[in-house]
Amino acid sequence: MSSRLIGVGVGPGDPELVTVKGVNALRAAEVVVVPVMDSGERGRAEATVLHYVPSEKVVRVVFALNERSDRARREAAWDAAGERVAQLLRERGTVAFATIGDPNVYSTFTYLAQTVAGLVPGTVVKTVPGITAMQDLAARSGAVLTEGTEPLTLVPVTAGASVLKDALAGPGTVVAYKFGRQAGEVAEALRETGRLDDAVWGSALGLETESIRPAAELDGAPLPYLSTLIAPARREGGRGGKL
Numbered sequence: 001m002s003s004r005l006i007g008v009g010v011g012p013g014d015p016e017l018v019t020v021k022g023v024n025a026l027r028a029a030e031v032v033v034v035p036v037m038d039s040g041e042r043g044r045a046e047a048t049v050l051h052y053v054p055s056e057k058v059v060r061v062v063f064a065l066n067e068r069s070d071r072a073r074r075e076a077a078w079d080a081a082g083e084r085v086a087q088l089l090r091e092r093g094t095v096a097f098a099t100i101g102d103p104n105v106y107s108t109f110t111y112l113a114q115t116v117a118g119l120v121p122g123t124v125v126k127t128v129p130g131i132t133a134m135q136d137l138a139a140r141s142g143a144v145l146t147e148g149t150e151p152l153t154l155v156p157v158t159a160g161a162s163v164l165k166d167a168l169a170g171p172g173t174v175v176a177y178k179f180g181r182q183a184g185e186v187a188e189a190l191r192e193t194g195r196l197d198d199a200v201w202g203s204a205l206g207l208e209t210e211s212i213r214p215a216a217e218l219d220g221a222p223l224p225y226l227s228t229l230i231a232p233a234r235r236e237g238g239r240g241g242k243l
Contacts, residue, residue, distance in 0.1 A: 003089040003123045005116055006096045007103030009130015013044045014206025015051040017131045023052050025128045029096035031088055035063045035108050038077070044207075045098040061085065063108050082115030089120050103127040106156060106177060133228040134175045137202040141212050143230045145173050150233045161185035168193040168231060176229040183227070184220030190231060199231040 008025050011017035026032050032053055034046035049058060061081045088095050103109040104127055113125045134154065138145050146152050151172035155164050157179035167174045168189055179186045180203065190196040199215035203224040215229060 003120050004094045005085070005089060005113060005123055005125050006094070007107065007109035007113065007125075007127040008096050008098050009102040009107075009128060010045055010048040010098050010100060011131040012101055012133040012136045012205045013048065014136065015048050017136065017206065018048060018052065019128070019130065022128045022130060026053050026096050026098065028094070030092035030094045031059055031096070032057055033059050033061050033085055033088065033095055033097045035081070035097075035099070036060045038062050044100045048100075049098045059084075059088065078111050078115060082112060082119060085112060086116050086119035089116065089123060099130070101132045102130045104129070105132055105154075133177065133202075133205060133226070134230060136205045137200070137212070137228050137230055140205060140210075141200045141202065141230070143173075143198075143200055143232050145175075145230070145232075147233070147235065157182050157186060161189055165189040165193065168195050171233065173233045174229075174231045176231075178225060178227075179229055180223035180225045180227040183218050183223045186229060187215065187218035187220065190215055190218075195231040195234075199229060201227055201229045203227040 006025050006029060008022050010022060026049060032049055034043065034049055036043055036046065046058065046060065061084050063077055063081050085095060097109050097112060099107045099109045101107065117123055117125065134145065137143065153167045153170065153172060154175045154177065155167050156177045157164055161182055164176050164186060176186060190199055196216055200212065201215050202212040203226060204210045
């Protein structure tokens with residue numbers, strides 16, 4: 001039987017946002033891998049998974065998730081994680097990898113799957129979609145992501161605040177991920193493009209430390225790394241104005 005690696009999106013942190021299909025995939029797998037930083041603390045994916053599977057079924061694999069500058073260290077961590085998951089696949093057959101959000105949206109699962117495919121030829125790779133942070137923030141804040149013919153642009157601010165500013169100058173709603181460390185630059189980009197008043201940001205969605213605030217309250221102080229921003233499209237003309 002072929003080895004199977006399944007990337008399961010477990011949402012942004014609220015255990016109730018894991019899909020039925022996601023829960024079934026976690027429970028059906030021989031083992032569930034969760035990514036952890038090399039510092040060892042429990043991440044959101046692991047905390048969410050433990051609501052649905054016993055701890056003895058969970059295997060923690062270190063990724064250098066907080067490494068941005070040392071490429072060699074980051075690549076070494078990915079290689080080591082791939083080797084560990086490849087070993088589990090050879091021993092167990094079916095491995096689920098739990099990732100926050102969706103496994104096809106800025107997820108470490110992408111790098112893992114590429115590595116494992118080379119180590120265990122013939123591995124079947126599948127994904128189970130998950131609720132994203134932008135969907136959860138939209139629901140919790142009342143922000144409408146798209147109407148009619150509006151585009152939706154998703155920008156990781158790790159690519160630079162200038163990339164976000166270019167997106168804000170365009171049409172439609174703009175969502176920014178991972179902007180916490182550049183909160184001051186993000187606030188300035190919103191002001192310069194006239195998109196500040198309607199924008200909202202959130203962090204730790206669905207958790208006890210959840211924070212959802214108007215972007216107008218950004219004061220330049222650093223925020224949690226995984227903060228999410230929604231800058232809704234400029235809308236005029238009333239209901240159906242963008243159809």
